[in-house]
Amino acid sequence: MTLSNCLILACMLFFVGIYGVMTRRNLIGVLMSVELMLNAANINFIAFAYFKAADSVAGSIFVIMIISVAACEMAVGLAIIVTMYRKHKEMDISRLGGLQDE
Amino acid sequence: MMAESTLLTATWVIPFLIALFTIFIPKENDSSIKRFNLIGSGINLSLVIYLTVRFVNAMHAGLGDANGLYFAKKVPWFGKLNIEYNIGVDGISILMMLLTGIVVFCGVLASWGLKDQTKEFFIMLNILVAGVFGVFISFDLFTFFLFYEVAVLPMYLLIGLWGTGKKEYAAMKLTLMLVGGSALILAGILGLYFEANSFDIMVIAQTNLPESFQYWAFPALFLGFGILGALFPFHTWSPDGHASAPTAVSMLHAGVLMKLGGYGCLRVAIFLCPEGCNEWMSVFLILTTINICYGAFAAIKQTDLKYVTAYSSVSHCGFVLFAFAAMTQTAFQGAVLQMISHGLMTALFFCLIGMIYGRTHTRIMGDMGGLMQRIPFLGVAFIIAGLASLGLPGLSGFVAEVTIFVGAFENGNIVNRVCTVLAILSIVVTAVYVLRAANQMLMGPLNPEFEKLEDATYIEKIPVIILLFCLFAFGISPGWIIEIVNHSIEPIFKAVGR
């Protein structure tokens, strides 16, 4: 239960999240992996607050901020996904290339 | 003294105001826009003439300050970077402003036949004119460069929208090459600023800049301005640009903007980096000699009238830079005279070509023939302009060219002498292409297609007559101009000659 273990855990979680973002073909899958990455960040905050921080309350408050921001982001993200699905009828990222520069 | 310096600022403020007010004139009544702009440029011209007269009196009365500036005024602009709005005028800039005033007035008159989007055209034109006037009066490198950019950039729109032929390509090429040049200039100016820690030209001239700095600053500045002055490898924008520009724009560009290049070379490049100048001049001498002969030979085989004039102005601007490369006082004097005389000549040429193109709708000399019978006024004016460009005495071309040759010959070294001989022999080639163009177009049997051409209307006659009058006045009695030029070349050459 040392600080280094927590950091290793957070790092592994973070990179699994990135892997998810990079490979999932489904938009919602990508959002889930983003969730994982945010979670890894939270673990880090709490770990430092617990082991090192003089004022550990700040750590918790910070994590709460992150959680609320993540919630808002998810709301908007999922709304966008719903409208995209309604318009394009499919969720595969590789075919949703609307941003391509003609 | 105070009044004059405000008048100096007025020279570039008036065109801005005209541009501003033209916005409010409704688009439909075309002629009122043109009339308003004509009055505006008329006011500006009379203002410049008044300033020239005041200048001559001041010169005789010896009112100029230490380093030969008249009506000088300094207004701090950006305190921390010690940039000031530092204006003043000396012999060369007052003559250049006079040239600009005349060419602009004739340009506005020459574009009387413009049909589409006249409002935007005149707004752009006035901004360009304001930029040019600003350059000639500013003696602070920052304001100099600011106005320089204001003068160069509207060219893109003017050629791009109102041009003919492959106008986008020409506008793009012209602007890119000129902006490339101004990039070099900016580098040079910033270098100067960091070396001398001031933007004021006169202050920089006093501080002797380190040799190593000048070795790179001078070529950068000279090349930067040279590109606008149609230096050899970078002259290709001039034929395309002028060929597809509308009449007034090519008049203004060839007549005035290319002189901006020469003026910049003298005022910024040579005046501020004399050691660099002495070091690099042999390279530029070779380049400018090529410029002269190359431009002349290239003009011979051209079929399009505007291309012939464009290449001839490449060759004549080559004379200006050639004179700088000769590094003698008379040559500098000849360079300034050539700038003025060539400005008037090319303006007249492009004005006439515009009018002829307006009638025949073709610029290919081959299919025009015997126009002299239908348009005698324009024909005679074209021949006189041609004779002026090949240096016939009694017209301005001769005065400038002989001064350059005499000046260039005074420079002792052999390479210089050989280049002067080449330059002298190039006036024969000039005669060849001028007469070829005049004969192909004006002489010979009348091409049946142009039976019903009618001669110049009154509106069109005025600019031609004004420019012809200036050519003759300059050619027959150049005394007063030479006196002004001589008076102002002295301090510059003292700085360079040391």
Next chain:
Amino acid sequence: MSDVYSYSWLILVAPFIAFLVNSLWLGKKNWKAAAGLSTFAMAGSAVYSIKIAFDFFTQLPAQKHIIAWQYNWLEFNDTLTAKIGCLLDPISVMMLVVITVIATMVNIYSIGYMKDDPSAGRFFGTLSLFCFSMLGLVVATNLIQIYVFWELVGVSSYLLIGFWYTKPSAVAASKKAFIVTRFADAFFLLGIIITGYVLKTFDFIDINSLQAADSMNHIVSVGFLTVNVLTVSTILIFIGGWGKSAMFPLHIWLPDAMEGPTPVSSIIHSATMVVAGIFLTARLFTIFSFSFVTLDIIAAVGCFTALFAAVIACTQSDIKRILAFSTLSQLGYMMFSLGVTHDISGDEGINILGFQASMFHVFTHAFFKCMLFLMAGAVIHAVHTNDIWKMGGLRKKMPFTYWSTLAACLAIGGIPPLSGFWSKDEILLASFLSGHNIIGSIGLIVGGLTAFYMFRLFFVTFHGELKESGQHAHEDKWMTTPIVLLAIPTIGIGWIAKSYFLGSFTPLGHIAQIESPHHLTWLPIVASIMGVSGLIIAWVLYGKGNYKTATALSEKFGKSYTVIKNKFYIDEIYLHITHKIIFDKVAAPIKWFDSNIVDGFMNFVGWVLHLFGKLVRFSQNGQIQLYIGTMFLGFFLIYFIYKVAA
């Protein structure tokens, strides 16, 4: 300065005003008034210049040269200024008289000639411009002023030759004339600048002096070749005269200049403009005389041109071309007489008889050559063709012209009593006295040839039976009066003016002269024999109107006849050089080079930038995950750079 000279600027101003008024306003209104104005202006200056000549020559020994007026025109630097002024010395006063008198005659003549030409007003305007510039050239006080008016003369000759600008051949001829003379003027300008640089002055009086010659007479090494500055600058200045006086290689423009109206060729291509080259050499004679190399070149060129032109003249069939070539050969005479002034043995002295003889010949030649051209104009006007074979038997139709042409042919042929004989005799005397025997003998042969082709022309046009084109030939009164008036000086001035020329004509500035015995007894006899023999041969071949023997003779010469007839194909060589070599081999490649290489390079730079743009654009393919990947890549990159830099 007595007041008579101080108004001498009037001589210049009168034709200039006539030019301005005629070409700007009066010309279009009514051409008669324009003609009147220009003739009146010329007559006025003629009277005034004769008065000046009279005053000048009466007081001559007192003042060799007078600067009537002068003011600064163009300051190059503090030492070197170009002035405009009026220098009166024997040759310039003589030229003043010649030009103004000839111009008045031509003006009167053109009233008749230009009667039915729509743009007659413009003609008189340009003619006055020509007279103004020629007069300006003659009274010039310095090199720049002479160059200024030199160019103006060139331009006015361009305008006059190309007067009928609808005719393509006239336009081409005017362009050729201007460019050839312009080519020579470029070297002339170079010579002026070198002298201006070395002597620090342009004024003739300072140039034509001993110390000027010494200061120039040093060797300077230009790159690899060492050269004497005096020789180089004098030769360069002479090249200016070479082009204007149409000496050998640069003569091609004169025969073509006949495209212009005949009054033009009568004044420009006989009496005044082409003589400008000789006048220039005479004006700078003192400085020229210090470099014997230049004098030899002048002599050689003059002599060769004389022979060359005389030979061609014998074969031409166009009346004006014959007169043009005869002018060429007479110019050759005047030129080499200036050249032979230094003794062949090379010792110091200069025999100025050559100088005086040349000026005397200029004076006499002006009158009879101008009259011959006026005659040619009258004949062409009458029969509407230039070809002499179509003319014939105009004797009865045009009696006055007939008799005055006879006088002119006798004069030019060098038959004793008339003016031509005296001046040619002096020239040959000068060449023999200073030992140039070859040149002298060539001069004699050319004298014979001249007589032959002149009388060939004379007999073919006036004798023989009347051809159908000559039926209704008549003599216009406006045209015949000047011809007859000119006949008087052709006959008379020979022995009157001889004493003046040989006595008082000395070049500007002082020269080490050598006194030579005044004349060789055998010379005049041999010269007149050559002249008379030429006349007789012409009479035999062409006298009676049957040209069988003449045509037989020309077949016998065969190919060489045709070569001579085509002027040794020199025109074709020039055309080849200018079009094939300069235009196609030099100008076209430069044009190609400019539009492909230099422009190509600019476009290439543009294309390369465009290429890079495309590459970068390629990466924006809409794949979100690719963006995220590149984002992380960027992140790590920045970190590495930071690590490396720190």
Next chain:
Amino acid sequence: MLSSITIQDLFFFVLSSVIIFGAIMVVSSKNLIHSAINLILCLFSTAGLFILLNAEFVAIAQVMVYIGGVVVFMLFTIFLTTRLGEEHLEPLFKNKFFNGTILVMAACWVASFIPSVIDPERDQTFAQNASLTEVGARFLDLRESGFIVPFEVISVLILVAMIGAIAIAKNDNDPKNKDEVSN
């Protein structure tokens, strides 16, 4: 090493292994719903970890907001957007393999920085319990150390996000895409 394992360490190892296993299953599972459920599992175990690290308030917040709100919301979107029987979009092998190797290397590289952060003797300061009341007080504390301003900003943000989400997701019954909605 075995003897010194405390209860805490045991709990820590169990929870972390569950988190990692959950995360891997989220990323690699074929069916979206399986990955959602695994996400819930992973979030629960992190909440447990927070409790272990004396951050109860955060744990509770995590459970309520994350699992209760966000993941459930995701499940609804999954139901909305995936038609039954739709085949699973298998990512290309080369993408998977390529990303995998790169990210493993990156993970090790990042992990290599951890020792530089660790300071064994001073790390044992077990933080005082960030209990509910303390955190709540610090949130609304007006004094300098208080977090009142972020609190307000966050509330505004949440409001804006909610409105935004609704505005985006609202199927504006614009006639143009009438037919779209019907099928």
